[in-house]
Amino acid sequence: MSTTTLEKSAASAESEAPAHLITVTFRVRRFNPEISDQATWQDFQLEIDPKERVLDGLHKIKWDHDGTLTFRRSCAHGICGSDAMRINGKNRLACKTLIKDLNPSKPITVEPIKGLTVLKDLVVDMEPFFQAYRDVMPFLITKGNEPTRERLQTAEDRERFDDTTKCILCAACTSSCPVFWNDGQYFGPAAIVNAHRFIFDSRDEAGEQRLEILNDKDGVWRCRTTFNCTDACPRGIEVTKAIQEVKRALITRRF
Amino acid sequence: MSADTSSAVDPVEGVSLYDVDNPAPVIEPPRKRTKKTPKSTRTNFELYGWLFMRLSGVVLVVLVLGHLLIQLVLDGGVSKVGFAFVAGRWASPFWQGWDLLMLWLAMLHGANGLRTVINDYAERPKTRFWLKNLLYAATVFTVLLGTLVIFTFDPNIR
Ligand code: SF4
Numbered sequence: 001m002s003t004t005t006l007e008k009s010a011a012s013a014e015s016e017a018p019a020h021l022i023t024v025t026f027r028v029r030r031f032n033p034e035i036s037d038q039a040t041w042q043d044f045q046l047e048i049d050p051k052e053r054v055l056d057g058l059h060k061i062k063w064d065h066d067g068t069l070t071f072r073r074s075c076a077h078g079i080c081g082s083d084a085m086r087i088n089g090k091n092r093l094a095c096k097t098l099i100k101d102l103n104p105s106k107p108i109t110v111e112p113i114k115g116l117t118v119l120k121d122l123v124v125d126m127e128p129f130f131q132a133y134r135d136v137m138p139f140l141i142t143k144g145n146e147p148t149r150e151r152l153q154t155a156e157d158r159e160r161f162d163d164t165t166k167c168i169l170c171a172a173c174t175s176s177c178p179v180f181w182n183d184g185q186y187f188g189p190a191a192i193v194n195a196h197r198f199i200f201d202s203r204d205e206a207g208e209q210r211l212e213i214l215n216d217k218d219g220v221w222r223c224r225t226t227f228n229c230t231d232a233c234p235r236g237i238e239v240t241k242a243i244q245e246v247k248r249a250l251i252t253r254r255f
Numbered sequence: 256m257s258a259d260t261s262s263a264v265d266p267v268e269g270v271s272l273y274d275v276d277n278p279a280p281v282i283e284p285p286r287k288r289t290k291k292t293p294k295s296t297r298t299n300f301e302l303y304g305w306l307f308m309r310l311s312g313v314v315l316v317v318l319v320l321g322h323l324l325i326q327l328v329l330d331g332g333v334s335k336v337g338f339a340f341v342a343g344r345w346a347s348p349f350w351q352g353w354d355l356l357m358l359w360l361a362m363l364h365g366a367n368g369l370r371t372v373i374n375d376y377a378e379r380p381k382t383r384f385w386l387k388n389l390l391y392a393a394t395v396f397t398v399l400l401g402t403l404v405i406f407t408f409d410p411n412i413r
């Protein structure tokens with residue numbers, strides 16, 4: 001990182017009455033396969049408003065300091081789920097994490113999520129994650145003729161799976177799960193959450209099939225109730241509870 | 256190119272082994288789901304395994320705590336335990352049954368727990384295979400030996 005950039009941004013910040021700005025160190029995990037096979041830490045000093053988000057800090061780095069920094073983001077408002085990363089050792093969305101909530105007097109570490117192949121800097125290969133998602137058939141399946149009107153449902157029936165409809169497929173949960181880290185075969189919390197969304201939907205008729213898929217040796221039974229997923233979910237979904245509900249449905253189906 | 260080299264990762268000893276046309280190999284996730292991954296196992300084995308762990312756990316709490324209480328706390332503690340004490344207890348079918356049940360449940364509970372640990376932590380399929388075989392052999396041996404002793408115990412042995 002060149003010192004000239006630093007001085008320039010510091011100087012310009014001073015001239016614009018920077019009373020609300022603080023100096024924060026971003027410690028970013030960098031990996032570029034075109035340069036080295038090793039990932040390294042790189043520090044960036046930023047003058048930034050503590051009420052801004054980690055994503056704003058990453059933008060500042062990319063736009064003002066080092067254009068080679070690579071990360072995913074799209075909506076910047078916690079909806080698209082593309083910027084899950086490990087910030088200060090915890091999986092979060094960079095666009096929903098305020099710098100003031102992170103103890104900015106210490107360096108803020110930003111790493112890619114774990115358990116998936118890092119392609120460059122903070123970008124990982126999401127394919128195994130989406131493969132598990134596709135495996136649980138996350139779409140409405142019905143038999144018989146299509147009704148001419150919408151498929152109606154009572155408010156209570158809708159309430160049953162309300163929590164799991166909120167998933168944005170950010171992979172924060174799956175990539176925080178130690179069972180998934182050790183062995184990428186586990187379906188992972190996100191796939192189970194999205195199966196839950198249809199298993200408990202009164203309009204759907206393939207719940208049996210989905211339960212059978214999750215009864216697999218790499219399905220719900222590998223869950224150790226570590227609760228990392230519930231802690232990580234930026235949408236506040238009770239992920240572990242959803243997994244337990246699927247287990248219970250499997251058991252009550254048998255006995 | 257050299258400009259961003261200095262900004263991103265320092266090449267080892269000045270020369271980079273990798274470049275745009277020859278990127279470094281990325282680290283694959285442990286076992287990526289591929290076309291070759293064995294298809295789902297349509298059995299209820301894991302379901303019954305999970306249920307067994309919960310149920311045997313509850314029963315073991317009673318059995319093991321009772322066992323520890325009798326052996327280590329009541330009637331002068333561990334100093335009373337000797338050949339005569341064991342012989343006296345095993346004269347009753349109740350204690351024989353207690354110990355037999357405890358042996359089987361504890362061994363299967365522990366073996367299934369270790370099986371999960373091996374599944375989680377052994378990385379190569381071969382390591383998994385051998386560790387699990389070792390585990391199963393040890394389990395079968397211990398359970399059979401223990402059962403044999405409980406049933407053929409002779410208090411008059413010299
Ligand atoms: S359950 Fe939560 S953490 Fe997991 S993918 Fe969905 S939104 Fe992300």
Ligand code: FES
Binds near residue numbers: 094
């Ligand atoms: S950028 Fe869309 S969720 Fe953060």
